[in-house]
Amino acid sequence: MSKYDYLVVGAGLYGAVLAYRLKQAGKKVLVIDKRSHVGGNLYCENIEGINVHKYGAHIFHTSNKEVWDFMNSFVEFNRYTNSPIANYKGKIYNLPFNMNTFYQLWGVKTPDEAKFVIENQRKESGITIPENLEEQAISLVGHDIYEILIKGYTEKQWGRKPSELPAFIIKRLPVRFIFDNNYFDDKYQGIPIGGYNQLFDCFLNGIDVKCDTDFFKNRDYFESLANKIVYTGKIDEFYNYKLGKLEYRSLRFESEILDMPNYQGNAVVNYTDLEVSYTRIIEHKHFEFGTQDKTVITKEFSLEADCNSEPYYPVNDKANEWLAQQYRSLSSKEENVLFGGRLAEYKYFNMDQIVYNVLYQNL
Numbered sequence: 001m002s003k004y005d006y007l008v009v010g011a012g013l014y015g016a017v018l019a020y021r022l023k024q025a026g027k028k029v030l031v032i033d034k035r036s037h038v039g040g041n042l043y044c045e046n047i048e049g050i051n052v053h054k055y056g057a058h059i060f061h062t063s064n065k066e067v068w069d070f071m072n073s074f075v076e077f078n079r080y081t082n083s084p085i086a087n088y089k090g091k092i093y094n095l096p097f098n099m100n101t102f103y104q105l106w107g108v109k110t111p112d113e114a115k116f117v118i119e120n121q122r123k124e125s126g127i128t129i130p131e132n133l134e135e136q137a138i139s140l141v142g143h144d145i146y147e148i149l150i151k152g153y154t155e156k157q158w159g160r161k162p163s164e165l166p167a168f169i170i171k172r173l174p175v176r177f178i179f180d181n182n183y184f185d186d187k188y189q190g191i192p193i194g195g196y197n198q199l200f201d202c203f204l205n206g207i208d209v210k211c212d213t214d215f216f217k218n219r220d221y222f223e224s225l226a227n228k229i230v231y232t233g234k235i236d237e238f239y240n241y242k243l244g245k246l247e248y249r250s251l252r253f254e255s256e257i258l259d260m261p262n263y264q265g266n267a268v269v270n271y272t273d274l275e276v277s278y279t280r281i282i283e284h285k286h287f288e289f290g291t292q293d294k295t296v297i298t299k300e301f302s303l304e305a306d307c308n309s310e311p312y313y314p315v316n317d318k319a320n321e322w323l324a325q326q327y328r329s330l331s332s333k334e335e336n337v338l339f340g341g342r343l344a345e346y347k348y349f350n351m352d353q354i355v356y357n358v359l360y361q362n363l
């Protein structure tokens with residue numbers, strides 16, 4: 001008889017919330033993770049009393065009350081509102097594109113004036129059927145917003161010129177004709193008071209957890225430990241890449257401790273010109289309204305994933321989607337393995353979608 005009812009591979013958000021649900025249902029669960037900590041990409045490292053988001057800035061946002069209440073039943077969330085700023089050649093602009101941005105760009109003070117400028121630039125472009133991302137963006141928001149706030153950032157993010165990227169990547173570019181810098185349209189948003197790690201302490205409380213433990217280093221042994229497996233690692237790795245390798249875009253982070261209380265006055269500043277090689281600077285303390293004497297900033301660089309880099313974003317093209325579909329049809333035939341989360345489904349999910357999926361997963 002197996003020692004555990006379930007082995008959960010991966011202690012990220014999907015694995016941890018699912019393990020919590022299994023424990024609530026009276027199951028005996030073992031969670032393993034190849035990293036030295038639980039929390040997956042939400043993990044924060046405490047530096048100088050500041051929760052540093054190790055795998056990229058994470059802001060929880062949702063319109064689903066059930067998901068929001070579930071998360072807040074473990075840890076209360078603060079009132080952090082994501083209002084990023086763009087720095088283009090030393091000038092500051094508010095994001096997302098709203099009346100503050102239009103005032104900064106053109107000095108316009110009313111929605112009608114702003115609409116007039118955008119409409120004129122769209123017409124002037126003469127683009128009827130956009131053939132690439134550059135044309136698509138200009139046809140949606142005009143030349144100025146594209147040049148100053150989209151072009152350089154997009155090129156850094158994708159490693160290719162927008163004129164060489166397909167138009168479909170940008171379907172719409174929301175423009176707001178009100179003075180509102182709140183990035184998300186969701187009803188609820190915030191950061192857990194005291195950071196994300198405590199959430200995982202709550203989810204995994206009373207569950208056997210082993211870190212620094214890679215499923216594939218001892219696959220037969222781990223499979224023998226449990227009747228069923230919940231797998232949240234890479235789907236192609238589960239099948240030993242037998243159909244080919246799925247591609248990802250990755251990120252590189254450079255963090256520094258600065259001997260000053262406040263470096264940039266905002267958690268997120270995007271650098272939208274090409275001359276600056278990073279895409280943004282995160283100043284972590286502002287997610288939690290920190291008042292420490294020092295501050296920690298992280299410069300974020302976008303790059304293609306190789307075998308040494310973390311896989312962050314699935315590559316959204318036809319070849320990768322086709323391959324992912326082949327792997328998904330293999331995984332759907334597994335009777336004792338449940339595949340869940342961003343790597344096992346090869347899909348970008350926000351955190352609230354992950355929680356929703358786990359809460360509605362049939363066990």
Ligand SMILES: Cc1cc2nc3c(=O)[nH]c(=O)nc-3n(C[C@H](O)[C@H](O)[C@H](O)COP(=O)(O)OP(=O)(O)OC[C@H]3O[C@@H](n4cnc5c(N)ncnc54)[C@H](O)[C@@H]3O)c2cc1C
Nearest residue numbers: 010012013014034040041056058059215233341342350351
């Ligand atoms: C840079 C970035 C910023 C983001 N910002 C936001 C945001 O602001 N708001 C938002 O809602 N969402 C955000 N997201 C999305 C969020 O990170 C995901 O929704 C969430 O992390 C998915 O959880 P997961 O459990 O599927 O994956 P993960 O968190 O990646 O967890 C998977 C775990 O499995 C482990 N694992 C993999 N293979 C093995 C193996 N062989 N053996 C053992 N363990 C293994 C990994 O070590 C990892 O801990 C962001 C994503 C990125 C990349």
